[in-house]
Amino acid sequence: AVSVFILLNIAVEEETIHRFLTVNLGGGKCKWSAPVAMSNTTNPLNTTTLLASYPGSGKRLTWRLLEALTGKISGDDWDLSENGHFNVLTMKTSWPHPEGVWAWEGNMDQFIMLIRNPRFAIPSYHTIRHELDYSTNKTESLKRRDYVYTKRAPLEAWEMWRDENFEREMDRWCWFIDFWMEGGLRRNGTVTGNHTNPAEDWRCFHDLMDCTPKAVIKFENLVNNNKKIGEDEMNKMGAVLDSSSNVNVIEPEIRPCAYSEVMSRKKLYNANRDGKGPPNDLKTFTHKQLNAMRAQMEVIRDKYAASPWNEKETAVNLVEALNSYIDDVQGEYEFEVRQYYSKQN
Numbered sequence: 282a283v284s285v286f287i288l289l290n291i292a293v294e295e296e297t298i299h300r301f302l303t304v305n306l307g308g309g310k311c312k313w314s315a316p317v318a319m320s321n322t323t324n325p326l327n328t329t330t331l332l333a334s335y336p337g338s339g340k341r342l343t344w345r346l347l348e349a350l351t352g353k354i355s356g357d358d359w360d361l362s363e364n365g366h367f368n369v370l371t372m373k374t375s376w377p378h379p380e381g382v383w384a385w386e387g388n389m390d391q392f393i394m395l396i397r398n399p400r401f402a403i404p405s406y407h408t409i410r411h412e413l414d415y416s417t418n419k420t421e422s423l424k425r426r427d428y429v430y431t432k433r434a435p436l437e438a439w440e441m442w443r444d445e446n447f448e449r450e451m452d453r454w455c456w457f458i459d460f461w462m463e464g465g466l467r468r469n470g471t472v473t474g475n476h477t478n479p480a481e482d483w484r485c486f487h488d489l490m491d492c493t494p495k496a497v498i499k500f501e502n503l504v505n506n507n508k509k510i511g512e513d514e515m516n517k518m519g520a521v522l523d524s525s526s527n528v529n530v531i532e533p534e535i536r537p538c539a540y541s542e543v544m545s546r547k548k549l550y551n552a553n554r555d556g557k558g559p560p561n562d563l564k565t566f567t568h569k570q571l572n573a574m575r576a577q578m579e580v581i582r583d584k585y586a587a588s589p590w591n592e593k594e595t596a597v598n599l600v601e602a603l604n605s606y607i608d609d610v611q612g613e614y615e616f617e618v619r620q621y622y623s624k625q626n
Contacts (some may be wrong), residue, residue: 303349303531303539311426311538313546318349319368324604328525329388331490335457337405339500342397342543345406346503346515347371349539350522350530350587358384370528377460377467377482378453380406387415387489393521394461396599397500398606399454399574400613407442408433433558447570461595462585465492495521496507497598501605504544511544512537532595568617575610578603 304312307377334340334345334356344355348371356369366372366385375381397405409436434442456468465485485492502514515536522530531539566574582603590596 303352303535305535305544306533309534311454311535311542313349313539313542316352316354318354319370326527327370328528329372329390330495330521330525331385331389331392332338332371332373332395333381333392333457333461334373334397334500335399335402335406335454336378336380337402337407337409338395338397339503340373340375340395342503343498343500343518344371345543346540347518347522349543349593350515350519350536351528352531356385358382360384374468378457383484387484389490391491391521391525392461392493393494393496393498393518394458394494395498395500395594396602398609399578400566400571400606401561402454403443403447403450404439404561407439407446407564408558408561410442411438427520432547433560436559436563439559439564443564443566443570447566448573451574451577455581457580458599461492461494462590462596468569492596497595498600499558499598499602501602504526508541512540515540565613565617568614571610571614571617575607575614578607578610582607 304314306312314384330347332340332343334343348354351370352372356366356372357371358366358374358376360366367388372385372389374383374385376383412432460482462465463479465482467480467482482492484490496517498514498517502510505511516533519530519533519536520530582600584590585596585603586600591600
């Protein structure tokens with residue numbers, strides 16, 4: 282069953298027009314204005330960039346930062362913006378999660394991966410499912426689009442959905458990482474005896490796009506209370522765009538200002554949910570689920586910490602993020618175990 286994310290305020294404009302979202306006022310100062318559209322189609326020489334993450338991982342904020350860097354509005358895989366897949370400079374998706382769809386054919390050249398601790402990404406994903414009333418198709422989701430980014434589900438609804446879907450969603454979180462880090466390898470390929478062989482996604486292996494990440498972005502860094510950490514994480518995306526052919530990017534000296542401008546405008550990404558339902562940190566997991574979550578992340582961590590992955594910057598960044606996630610989940614696991622056994626006595 283597939284639901285649809287409602288990603289709004291998307292349009293397009295020629296990349297050759299030198300107009301930027303963030304205007305350089307000199308001295309590191311800037312002026313924020315709405316991103317602009319590309320008029321008809323992208324110049325075929327423009328390097329286009331896909332942003333992908335497990336659902337609930339902060340794509341909406343990250344897309345706003347990409348718009349701040351390029352001055353161009355992003356597209357979405359479901360084309361709820363009605364701007365098409367052939368005339369945008371950047372696009373966002375949750376592929377290969379069922380919430381995503383590969384609809385851009387060969388119109389994205391490169392890829393940036395966004396990750397978030399599953400301890401919070403999965404509850405955030407549930408919030409969207411709840412807002413869409415657990416819809417199973419695009420038509421049902423569109424009827425609920427006005428409810429998206431407006432409230433958080435009650436804890437009772439979360440706990441019921443969590444227990445029914447935890448194993449599946451944790452597996453999909455890991456599968457998402459493996460798919461893109463491996464350049465488009467699916468876990469559920471052909472079956473030989475009792476063994477399932479990985480399957481190559483032909484679109485990745487027939488040069489429709491480069492499916493290996495140019496950067497791994499940690500959502501927690503983007504929203505860190507230390508502004509410098511957030512700026513540095515945004516700059517990782519900026520570095521990818523800087524090295525992309527025929528892509529105009531705002532000057533490095535005003536990127537800290539652009540970051541501050543986006544972060545100060547919470548209405549651009551998620552403020553409507555504040556105060557309307559319990560926050561994600563109250564949507565907890567059982568100690569057994571936390572133990573399983575930690576174990577699955579350790580498997581992924583150990584894989585990408587080993588040779589030859591440890592020679593790649595993207596794998597190093599991924600492992601650093603996974604280590605912090607594992608530590609956080611371990612701490613919560615120990616707390617939940619104490620709580621569980623105190624109730625038994």
